[in-house]
Amino acid sequence: MRVSLTVNDTPRTLDLDPRTSLLDALRDHLHLTGTKKGCDHGQCGACTVLVNGERVNSCLCLAVMHDGDEVTTIEGLGTPENLSPLQAAFVKHDGFQCGYCTPGQIMSSHAMLKEIARGWPSHVTEDLSAKAELTIEELKERMSGNLCRCSAYKGIADAILEAAAEQREAAE
Template identity: 70%
Template sequence: MLFSRGESMTATPRLPVTLSVNGEVRTLTLDPRVTLLDALREHLLLTGTKKGCDQGQCGACTVLVNGRRINSCLSLAVMHEGDEISTIEGLGTPEALHPMQAAFVTHDGFQCGYCTPGQILSSLAVIEEIRAGVPSHVTGDLEAPIPLSDAEIRERMSGNLCRCAAYPNIMAAIRDYLGEGA
């Protein structure tokens, strides 16, 4: 768009958005084009959620919104007014790891660690999806309870990529968390 002499572009209006992030209510004033990922990282300084591909293909930006996992790079922050958002920072602390975090450490479910926050949050969501009876592409019988099989877990975790190929260790961590050993 070209502007004539004397015309100027008007700034995009900023909108207030209130989010509950890791149990803490936070109000931000944002450009409506800001993704949830950028709101978390750049505005709230919660850098555990990673920007990988920025196209929703790698899962490094996975967070939980109202208990369901999403790729935060594909969602605008203003769409989550009043939502409960959980990031890796809300799970545990270095002194008191969440049991899934501890399982990842025990089973070396990470190498470079870049994808690990998204992997951990997805792992927790996968277990809840299966327990809630949400079918996946590999679910055989839609009438029966869904088994916590390796095939189900692998299929559901397929949206979280690990360049280091720590997949067997991630599976072992999930199994350990479930109390099934590895």
């Protein structure tokens, strides 16, 4: 089946087996292997990408379901020579070891910060009628769908907090 996607701002048209997941379309057909396959059934978060700006587990999506959608992968955030603020903060705070869950952590945190900025509550939000704030507890709750077996959670949290603070300063 023909599927048209806009991936990292570039229009792409693919002829795919309808059984192809969005994850495999990215990795095997567009050769964007920065998006990782850690379980292939929605349990680890390594395959997190943005679809129309929202985070999704790309292993749980069939590519054909996303005809016409905009997809952002880790390759769309920055390059080794020009890291995004989140990517640079992950390097600085050692927010990874083996690096395999890392693109998913970064894509997830990218979307998570926007979710908080919009005031979306979470399971740990005390006052559901108030605007959610980026506390360490909120961060941990909202990032708990991204597993890291090396257990770089502390560095990941420190990196996200620093990048978010920089974002706030830049906005002010």
